[in-house]
Amino acid sequence: MNVQSSHGHSHSKGPQSLRLTKGAKKVLEVLERTDELSSAQDIHSALRNEEDSPPGLTTVYRSLESLVQLGLVQSVDFGDGERRYEMVKPGEHHHHLVCEKCRNSVHLDQCLVQQLEESIQAKYKFEVRGHILEIFGLCEQCQQAMAPAGKNQ
Amino acid sequence: MNVQSSHGHSHSKGPQSLRLTKGAKKVLEVLERTDELSSAQDIHSALRNEEDSPPGLTTVYRSLESLVQLGLVQSVDFGDGERRYEMVKPGEHHHHLVCEKCRNSVHLDQCLVQQLEESIQAKYKFEVRGHILEIFGLCEQCQQAMAPAGKNQ
DNA sequence: TTAGTACTGAAAACGGTTTTCATTTGCCCG
DNA sequence: CGGGCAAATGAAAACCGTTTTCAGTACTAA
Ligand SMILES: [Mn+2]
Ligand SMILES: [Mn+2]
Ligand SMILES: [Zn+2]
Ligand SMILES: [Zn+2]
Numbered sequence: 115m116n117v118q119s120s121h122g123h124s125h126s127k128g129p130q131s132l133r134l135t136k137g138a139k140k141v142l143e144v145l146e147r148t149d150e151l152s153s154a155q156d157i158h159s160a161l162r163n164e165e166d167s168p169p170g171l172t173t174v175y176r177s178l179e180s181l182v183q184l185g186l187v188q189s190v191d192f193g194d195g196e197r198r199y200e201m202v203k204p205g206e207h208h209h210h211l212v213c214e215k216c217r218n219s220v221h222l223d224q225c226l227v228q229q230l231e232e233s234i235q236a237k238y239k240f241e242v243r244g245h246i247l248e249i250f251g252l253c254e255q256c257q258q259a260m261a262p263a264g265k266n267q
Numbered sequence: 268m269n270v271q272s273s274h275g276h277s278h279s280k281g282p283q284s285l286r287l288t289k290g291a292k293k294v295l296e297v298l299e300r301t302d303e304l305s306s307a308q309d310i311h312s313a314l315r316n317e318e319d320s321p322p323g324l325t326t327v328y329r330s331l332e333s334l335v336q337l338g339l340v341q342s343v344d345f346g347d348g349e350r351r352y353e354m355v356k357p358g359e360h361h362h363h364l365v366c367e368k369c370r371n372s373v374h375l376d377q378c379l380v381q382q383l384e385e386s387i388q389a390k391y392k393f394e395v396r397g398h399i400l401e402i403f404g405l406c407e408q409c410q411q412a413m414a415p416a417g418k419n420q
Numbered sequence: 421t422t423a424g425t426a427c428t429g430a431a432a433a434c435g436g437t438t439t440t441c442a443t444t445t446g447c448c449c450g
Numbered sequence: 451c452g453g454g455c456a457a458a459t460g461a462a463a464a465c466c467g468t469t470t471t472c473a474g475t476a477c478t479a480a
Contacts, residue, residue, distance in 0.1 A: 135458060136445095154436080170460040175437070191346045193399050195468085196436065211393045220391055226383060227402065238373055239407040240364045246346050247400045249380065254392040288427065289476095307467080323429040328468070348437085349467065 132184055137169035138177035142186065142201070151190055151198035151210075151219065154178060192248055213253035215260070220253070285337055290322035291330035295339065295354070304343055304351035304363075304372065307331060345401055366406035368413070373406070 134142075144160045145152060152160070154174050161168040169177070178199055181187035185205040190198045192212060202208065211220040231242045252260065287295075297313050298305060305313070307327050314321040322330070331352050334340035338358040343351045345365060355361065364373040384395045405413065 133457085137459075172438085172460055173458080176458085191344070191399070193344045195348075211387065211391060211395075213393075214396065220393065226379065227400075230379060234364065234402065238364060239410070240366075240373065240402075241405040241410055242364075242402055243367060243404040245400070245402040246344070247380075247398070249387065249393075249395055249398040251396040252394040257392070257394055286426085290428075325429055325469085326427080329428085 132180055134180070134184075135177065137173040138180050140165065140169055141174055141177040142181060145181075145187060145199060145201045148200070151200050153196050153198050155196075157199070190248065191246055192250075209247045209249070211249050211251065211253070213256055214250050215252055215256040218253060285333055287333070287337070288330065290326040291333050293318065293322055294327055294330040295334060298334075298340060298352060298354045301353070304353050306349050306351050308349075310352070343401065344399055345403075362400045362402070364402050364404065364406070366409055367403050368405055368409040371406060 140161055141157055144157050154171065157178075158168070158171045158174045161174070178187065178189070182189055182199075186201060187199050188202045188207045190200065190210065192198065208225060209222045211222065213219065225247075227242075227245045227247055234240055234242055293314055294310055297310050307324065310331075311321070311324045311327045314327070331340060331342070335342055335352075339354060340352050341355045341360045343353065343363065345351065361378060362375045364375065366372065378400075380395075380398045380400055387393055387395055
């Protein structure tokens with residue numbers, strides 16, 4: 115995986131390609147110091163609160179696209195229409211247990227699907243290339259907070 | 268699971284509730300005879316091509332909402348911003364292998380997540396309530412169609 | 421019939437994302 | 451130093467699936 119800084123001018127890809135532009139660096143900085151998942155808007159407003167000339171929302175989107183392609187960031191889909199992003203170990207990915215009550219999420223340390231790829235390949239002759247997997251429910255704290263009192267929702 | 272016909276007037280839920288309205292029946296008819304996943308728009312245009320007074324798109328959305336709640340239909344999210352729907356065995360659900368080339372999908376017969384719920388519960392004290400899981404790749408035909416000739420995409 | 425409620429649908433609103441396009445940036449080279 | 455030029459940027463508009471609004475209609479019970 116070949117990560118280069120912007121204006122490195124390697125005579126390669128066309129526009130919108132895999133350079134770490136100024137904007138992308140700022141986006142990455144925000145993600146670096148967050149353990150939670152952030153939407154494009156989250157990132158954008160974080161930057162507006164701290165940068166003197168923050169990148170526009172469009173640039174944030176474009177940066178995220180590059181960062182995902184570079185394997186430094188993954189995009190996560192909770193099915194609520196708003197994509198979230200987070201840093202990952204380069205080239206890796208993971209899934210989550212998302213609490214429906216407090217919205218916190220546990221980052222799983224191993225992918226449940228990867229270890230099934232072979233059997234899927236064998237059984238269905240299907241070449242797995244990617245997948246979506248997110249698990250929803252209640253985290254330990256919210257279970258407890260729910261049990262004693264009258265169940266809230 | 269208590270499925271009743273519209274205007275059955277059980278003195279229960281408020282509006283927007285779990286009745287099988289005229290519109291919902293038509294929607295269900297469309298889904299009954301399709302093996303593929305259908306978007307709301309798909310269903311809507313199917314109905315416009317065959318009904319003399321087809322339900323509006325709004326009604327299609329509302330019907331799908333009810334049908335999902337009734338457990339007769341599941342909504343599936345491929346992460347492309349357009350939700351799809353399909354009939355399921357009442358109260359059940361399943362996942363798919365989606366071919367990125369021909370867009371056909373294999374309906375899996377067992378849920379990979381359900382059998383992991385216990386261990387997740389044990390390891391993370393997380394109460395699983397739901398999940399998203401879809402797998403993308405290449406179906407057998409598309410693999411073959413790809414291998415011999417110059418690889419298309 | 422009448423009154424009350426659920427259902428319906430056209431149009432507008434919504435909200436996240438993408439596209440457009442004119443401007444700016446900054447490296448390259450003469 | 452200047453242009454020259456391609457990449458990067460951002461404001462505004464477009465997009466597009468979905469939801470909301472609200473006024474009209476259909477149905478049912480009394
Ligand atoms: Mn994570
Ligand atoms: Mn299916
Ligand atoms: Zn995975
Ligand atoms: Zn499942």
